Amino acid sequence: MARLDGRVALITGAGTGIGRATARAMAAEGAKVVVAEINAEAGEQTAQIVAQAGGDCTAVATDVTEEDSVRAAIDAAVRHYGGLHILHNNAGGSTPVDSTVVEVPIEEFWRAIPSICLARFSAAASAYRQLSRRAADR
Ligand SMILES: NC(=O)c1ccc[n+]([C@@H]2O[C@H](COP(=O)([O-])OP(=O)(O)OC[C@H]3O[C@@H](n4cnc5c(N)ncnc54)[C@H](O)[C@@H]3O)[C@@H](O)[C@H]2O)c1
Secondary structure, three states, rough: OOOOOOOEEEEEEOOOOHHHHHHHHHHOOOOOEEEEEEOOHHHHHHHHHHOOOEEEEEEEEEOOOHHHHHHHHHHHHHHOOOOOEEEOOOOOOOOOOOOOOEEEEHHHHHHHHHHHHHHHHHHHHHHHHHHHHHHOOH
């Protein structure tokens, strides 16, 4: 039995990079994987790559900076696979204006707050509500 058999994992920003690699690794361990990615085409590509390797994966176009969009992705995971057990808050990544702390424009800092910190907080809160609801139902 694989380590994640029977588990459903939602991975944000899994259209490329670390998120895609995590989707492949979790699916190889038996998880059903939901790719919540802003770039719909990249998300679908990840789902295809996982499926070609024998995994079970679905992509949902998601913008993690929009709370409703994250909630919709979590609802889609529950509808499609019957639950949610793992959230990998991965979306983010570098931007062309990434640089050192003394050189980075202050606007980049303020861009990063909603896209990274707040988005991760709200995704964790939405996923936790779903996880606790299911625990209470048992
Ligand atoms: N690669 C590194 O060395 C490194 C180091 C430290 C931290 N990280 C963090 O790990 C995570 C993944 O890194 P990576 O190198 O694979 O990045 P990446 O840029 O290759 O991938 C990030 C993915 O997130 C998606 N994304 C961006 N904004 C989104 C949004 N609003 N909603 C949904 N999806 C969105 C992108 O489309 C992309 O597919 C990032 O959060 C990054 O900050 C990476």
